Amino acid sequence: MNVENPKGLKPGEARTPGQSTREVIERDPIQPPAAVYDTSYKFIGDADISYDRYIDRDFYDQEMEKMWAKVWQWACREEHIPNSGDQYVYEVGTYSILICRTEASEVKAYFNSCLHRGTQLRPTDFEGTGENFRCPYHGWTWSLDGELIDQPCDWDFPHAKPEDFSLPEVQVGLWGGFVFINMDPDCQPLEEYLEVLPDHFSQFFPLERRYIEVHLRRTLPCNWKAAAEAFIEAYHVRETHRDGMWDSNAATNAEYDLYGDHVNRFIHTRGYPTPTWPEPETDQDIADAMAARIAEAEKLRLELGEKYNFDMSSYSECEMLDSIEYFCFPNMFLFPGLSLPMIYRFRPNGDDVDSCWFDLMFLRPLNEDEEHPEPPECVHLDVDQVYATVPNMDQMLATIYEQDTSNMEAQQKGFKASKKRGQTLANFQEVRVRQLHKTLDKYLEG
Numbered sequence: 001m002n003v004e005n006p007k008g009l010k011p012g013e014a015r016t017p018g019q020s021t022r023e024v025i026e027r028d029p030i031q032p033p034a035a036v037y038d039t040s041y042k043f044i045g046d047a048d049i050s051y052d053r054y055i056d057r058d059f060y061d062q063e064m065e066k067m068w069a070k071v072w073q074w075a076c077r078e079e080h081i082p083n084s085g086d087q088y089v090y091e092v093g094t095y096s097i098l099i100c101r102t103e104a105s106e107v108k109a110y111f112n113s114c115l116h117r118g119t120q121l122r123p124t125d126f127e128g129t130g131e132n133f134r135c136p137y138h139g140w141t142w143s144l145d146g147e148l149i150d151q152p153c154d155w156d157f158p159h160a161k162p163e164d165f166s167l168p169e170v171q172v173g174l175w176g177g178f179v180f181i182n183m184d185p186d187c188q189p190l191e192e193y194l195e196v197l198p199d200h201f202s203q204f205f206p207l208e209r210r211y212i213e214v215h216l217r218r219t220l221p222c223n224w225k226a227a228a229e230a231f232i233e234a235y236h237v238r239e240t241h242r243d244g245m246w247d248s249n250a251a252t253n254a255e256y257d258l259y260g261d262h263v264n265r266f267i268h269t270r271g272y273p274t275p276t277w278p279e280p281e282t283d284q285d286i287a288d289a290m291a292a293r294i295a296e297a298e299k300l301r302l303e304l305g306e307k308y309n310f311d312m313s314s315y316s317e318c319e320m321l322d323s324i325e326y327f328c329f330p331n332m333f334l335f336p337g338l339s340l341p342m343i344y345r346f347r348p349n350g351d352d353v354d355s356c357w358f359d360l361m362f363l364r365p366l367n368e369d370e371e372h373p374e375p376p377e378c379v380h381l382d383v384d385q386v387y388a389t390v391p392n393m394d395q396m397l398a399t400i401y402e403q404d405t406s407n408m409e410a411q412q413k414g415f416k417a418s419k420k421r422g423q424t425l426a427n428f429q430e431v432r433v434r435q436l437h438k439t440l441d442k443y444l445e446g
């Protein structure tokens with residue numbers, strides 16, 4: 001049951017009794033990069049978040065027009081298009097973007113729609129190589145640089161001069177081995193949009209020097225925001241993951257940080273259990289828990305070092321073990337750690353308000369002399385296909401993700417069934433949910 005907040009604390013100031021994440025990490029014998037200690041929480045309100053935001057058609061359409069068309073979002077990894085002529089289709093909601101590597105080895109992106117009568121130049125999920133973009137309908141053809149180079153029966157199109165029919169471009173940015181796109185020609189530069197990410201990630205093992213070990217995309221039975229929010233807080237661990245994570249993960253004392261409008265973070269320690277509660281830990285409890293954490297990190301350095309042929313001996317306990325999770329609005333999750341090296345992305349699925357696509361990748365480190373191998377094919381899972389069937393999938397995590405997924409359909413249905421018309425968030429542990437909505441509002445308000 002709830003204990004009463006100690007008197008005199010303002011909203012957002014209360015914390016679970018026991019060791020904080022920072023206190024645990026400060027005791028680690030190998031200290032992590034300074035970025036780990038860049039704590040930055042603030043209280044940003046406690047009003048309910050309306051359920052209409054997850055179920056209303058008009059709200060969904062507004063998101064498409066005013067948010068998705070205006071934000072930077074990662075479309076693929078650079079290793080998906082390493083060579084001139086490589087092409088990749090990225091879709092979000094009803095938008096379809098065609099990305100390519102030009103002859104000059106530049107990355108360019110276009111709206112994936114023929115300027116004759118609208119046909120998609122490349123189908124959904126296309127990954128391939130070609131010298132140009134030839135429309136399958138009547139054969140209008142564009143170069144990789146977007147110039148119209150073939151217009152069959154051009155005598156019939158005196159009103160459609162090739163110089164006026166270049167493919168409209170989409171903005172492209174590169175960071176951390178990811179290709180980002182932005183459909184807004186007046187958008188802010190990607191580096192600015194990413195706020196603390198370039199600085200923080202320059203202190204961890206670089207994302208661009210990692211390769212894709214696993215890539216899956218599962219359709220999930222809820223609005224894209226509800227799916228993202230299932231991964232944005234550790235508060236649910238004590239209930240949803242009681243079987244699997246509770247005894248080895250510190251959940252209710254996780255740290256939550258907000259930076260700017262787009263980026264936030266949580267860190268929850270592993271190998272160190274949630275502090276005993278309501279009894280405070282004794283010095284002996286803390287010493288025992290730390291010894292277990294340090295031993296667990298050392299075990300992982302050896303096991304993962306051998307498995308991935310990579311020397312992990314100098315990496316801190318925090319980077320080896322902890323769930324360090326950055327979020328970049330609207331839908332990117334990045335984990336810089338070495339045993340939990342995940343990337344998540346949640347995208348609206350066509351014009352279906354009630355479902356979304358979840359992309360999951362594991363990025364493993366490359367040694368200095370190693371090249372990026374060819375990325376594995378993305379495994380597509382339907383709503384009722386399980387994570388455990390994906391090749392190379394970590395089976396412990398597959399179980400955890402299944403537990404998360406099981407909440408989603410129930411929540412999406414509950415949004416519609418509820419008499420109370422919004423969700424009530426924790427001030428500290430669910431602050432990242434609130435920030436997502438606040439930033440979304442900024443885009444919707446223009």
Ligand code: FES
Pocket residue numbers: 114115116117118119135136137138139140
């Ligand atoms: S629709 Fe593309 S060439 Fe006709």
Ligand SMILES: [Fe+2]
Pocket residue numbers: 230231236237240241400404
């Ligand atoms: Fe979870």
